[in-house]
Amino acid sequence: MTVVRLAELLGPPGPSVFLRGVVAGGRYANAYLFLGAPGVGKGTAALAFARALLCETRNGPKVQGGLFDGGAAATPADAPADDACGACSACQKSAQLTHPDLKFLFPVSGEEKELEKNVAETQQALREDSFFVFNYEKAASIRLSLTRELLRELAYRPYEAERRVVVVRDADRMRGDQYSALLKSIEEPGASTVWVLTTARASRLPATIPSRCQRVRFTPLSEPTIQQFLEQRVGSTTPEARLLAALSGGSLARALTLRDRKPLEERNQALRLLEPALQGDPAALWAAVQTLNSYGRAGREVLRRMAEFQQLWLRDLLRARQGAPREDLVNRDREAEIRRQAERTEPVEIRRRLMVLEEMLRAIEGNVTPELAMFSALSRLGGGRPDGDTWPPHATARWDY
Numbered sequence: 001m002t003v004v005r006l007a008e009l010l011g012p013p014g015p016s017v018f019l020r021g022v023v024a025g026g027r028y029a030n031a032y033l034f035l036g037a038p039g040v041g042k043g044t045a046a047l048a049f050a051r052a053l054l055c056e057t058r059n060g061p062k063v064q065g066g067l068f069d070g071g072a073a074a075t076p077a078d079a080p081a082d083d084a085c086g087a088c089s090a091c092q093k094s095a096q097l098t099h100p101d102l103k104f105l106f107p108v109s110g111e112e113k114e115l116e117k118n119v120a121e122t123q124q125a126l127r128e129d130s131f132f133v134f135n136y137e138k139a140a141s142i143r144l145s146l147t148r149e150l151l152r153e154l155a156y157r158p159y160e161a162e163r164r165v166v167v168v169r170d171a172d173r174m175r176g177d178q179y180s181a182l183l184k185s186i187e188e189p190g191a192s193t194v195w196v197l198t199t200a201r202a203s204r205l206p207a208t209i210p211s212r213c214q215r216v217r218f219t220p221l222s223e224p225t226i227q228q229f230l231e232q233r234v235g236s237t238t239p240e241a242r243l244l245a246a247l248s249g250g251s252l253a254r255a256l257t258l259r260d261r262k263p264l265e266e267r268n269q270a271l272r273l274l275e276p277a278l279q280g281d282p283a284a285l286w287a288a289v290q291t292l293n294s295y296g297r298a299g300r301e302v303l304r305r306m307a308e309f310q311q312l313w314l315r316d317l318l319r320a321r322q323g324a325p326r327e328d329l330v331n332r333d334r335e336a337e338i339r340r341q342a343e344r345t346e347p348v349e350i351r352r353r354l355m356v357l358e359e360m361l362r363a364i365e366g367n368v369t370p371e372l373a374m375f376s377a378l379s380r381l382g383g384g385r386p387d388g389d390t391w392p393p394h395a396t397a398r399w400d401y
């Protein structure tokens with residue numbers, strides 16, 4: 001697990017500055033709600049905030065009955081006043097998710113008897129894989145039995161720290177009665193618990209929750225931020241990182257998920273699909289769509305990515321038409337082809353194709369047979385050309401991809 005500190009959060013500095021201010025001031029609200037799109041760093045920030053709060057270098061370890069006489073020896077001289085020190089025993093425990101005053105709830109799916117195992121496995125994966133991405137099934141939820149257990153514990157004082165921190169990831173995946181219990185705890189005066197909730201779907205929370213929380217907003221990450229992260233931290237090549245950043249929509253989690261699927265190969269596959277489409281060869285196109293081997297929900301996702309890769313390519317053609325330099329091209333590893341095709345394709349035609357792909361994306365989402373939706377949309381890519389001199393009249397020369 002990469003232990004990210006508040007000072008190291010990616011993206012615009014707002015949340016990091018705010019949260020460090022809270023830690024430095026030492027005055028905590030009863031509850032915080034981290035809002036923002038999926039994969040922009042809310043969960044990472046929530047755990048970083050929890051670690052900073054629990055760090056002993058500012059608070060000193062809780063002395064009980066004089067049994068312990070301080071932990072000053074473990075305090076590094078340059079410990080920050082507004083962040084976790086990363087060295088004290090509290091920091092070490094919270095980094096391993098074993099601090100008794102750090103409670104971490106997240107959505108889980110599966111049967112109740114498997115619950116403990118599933119939770120332990122996810123925590124282990126989180127410790128072992130620095131770039132672990134939470135991926136839920138549709139039915140995954142913050143489990144009732146776990147919140148019940150937690151609420152029982154909240155009746156007691158924290159074990160080691162002044163305060164206990166409860167991080168609830170994707171807090172929108174709870175049920176009505178869980179929210180009432182949560183509210184009751186949040187509203188308790190003088191509570192020794194700090195709640196940190198995250199959500200990408202605030203509209204699913206009962207309105208009473210956001211209104212009782214101090215809200216912290218997280219915005220999508222910029223493409224250069226994601227590209228740089230992938231190159232420096234994950235070891236992606238520049239072409240791959242550029243492509244993933246462009247496809248990520250500002251979500252690092254999405255970029256990391258796509259990275260596991262060999263994006264350059266997938267991109268090339270997507271571009272190969274364009275060939276029979278633009279040649280107007282329906283038999284070859286149908287065969288090519290079939291090779292995507294798509295089925296079920298996962299298949300729909302593959303088709304969607306194919307369409308997105310194709311869009312990125314066409315946008316590169318437009319950029320090239322406008323004389324964009326190499327570094328502005330997403331697919332710059334294939335710059336020569338982009339320049340060649342751009343020269344041969346009018347912007348109005350590129351825009352028409354982009355619109356077809358846009359319709360295709362919608363059709364893939366809504367259609368029971370996404371392959372058919374893709375096939376029928378791609379079939380229209382090659383057609384619709386203006387008559388006259390713009391395009392060579394004979395079929396083979398229409399090949400301009």
Ligand SMILES: [Zn+2]
Pocket residue numbers: 054055056057084085086087088089090091
């Ligand atoms: Zn510490």
